Amino acid sequence: MKHLLVKFFSQYKSLSEEDIKIIEDNAIIRKYQKGAILLKEGQYAKESYLVLKGCIRSYYIIDGEEKNTDFFLEYDPLVPISYIKNQPSKYFIECLEDCVLSIGKTERTEKLLLSYPNFIPLYRKISDDYSTNQLISTDKYRNLSPEEHYLEIRKLKPELLERIPQYQLASYLGIKPQSLSRIRKRLIHQK
Amino acid sequence: MKHLLVKFFSQYKSLSEEDIKIIEDNAIIRKYQKGAILLKEGQYAKESYLVLKGCIRSYYIIDGEEKNTDFFLEYDPLVPISYIKNQPSKYFIECLEDCVLSIGKTERTEKLLLSYPNFIPLYRKISDDYSTNQLISTDKYRNLSPEEHYLEIRKLKPELLERIPQYQLASYLGIKPQSLSRIRKRLIHQK
DNA sequence: GGAATTCATTCACCTAGGTTAACTTCGGTG
């Protein structure tokens, strides 16, 4: 599974044989089953993730209802806010499919960059890129109706619609599954 | 008007005659007329404010519509995000009444604290207190319906309802003035 | 003092999404 991580890095830079060896030797790869919980509300996150295979959701519980805040697919980096801020998490993180994840820990990464300083610009590129791909991106969509938000997703991440059950998407959009059904029907019949 | 600033400080600590003189000698107090714009979208904020008298709103414009994000009354500190992050502002800041404001600038404050280090714990107290009173507090109320949000405000800041026009409050709640009228009517008749 | 704004209220009508419940489809399991 390490080749998937190499593939991820090679999106950013062409890698030498040696680079590849370093990446493979230092990778921590873990597999999780569908339904596995990576982080619970109240816990401190101990690591961050890169999705190599599978699909993950983050959600919180309000008034007894789960509300999805984000989904992560292949090559999405998932850095829990709890990990950055070293605070108890407000969110749950759960695998929606069987997953293969690369594990990231700050101290480890820093040590690695000391040993292999030529990876530093690569890491900078990746983390710059990541800043556009935030956990909890609600802000951008605050002003959209659920229908508009749905259309945005269909435009920007059409694959997501094929991958996750509709009731999970409905929860993300802030509506009931029945309403998402209705929206989809509306869109079919009016176009 | 400087006595209002002294009054503000004395909420946090009992002040000696000398303290009072220092505060008064170093205060920057400015008056603004109703309707004055303190900061426009795109500008860099050059200072922060403490409301000594009057009422201020911050808002942004989306699809040609103004949306209020916050109101500030007497003794509310107003630190533009643009000032903290040194970024162009996403918000407008406008006086809803004639205002008397105390002006704060970081370098100036820091110089002052060097000369008068006994003010340092006082400043710490004030800025700790401020962190609970953030600009853009939308997050807390994201899950409330406009009606619930209105009830929250009536409970927590009832004075605000007397001070600002209802269409300004409606904009804050994310609804039209007619709908706020309707909500108020509903609340009167059902209780 | 009268006219013109501005703001709040009310009404009729519309639309989106919630609620409840019935029905279907499908995949898994005995």
Added chain:
DNA sequence: CACCGAAGTTAACCTAGGTGAATGAATTCC
């Protein structure tokens, strides 16, 4: 094969807020 449970769809009815227009009240302006 029959049954079950989960997920999606549909429908009837409800509610909140939007829209546009009319009315009233209060302020400001000449």
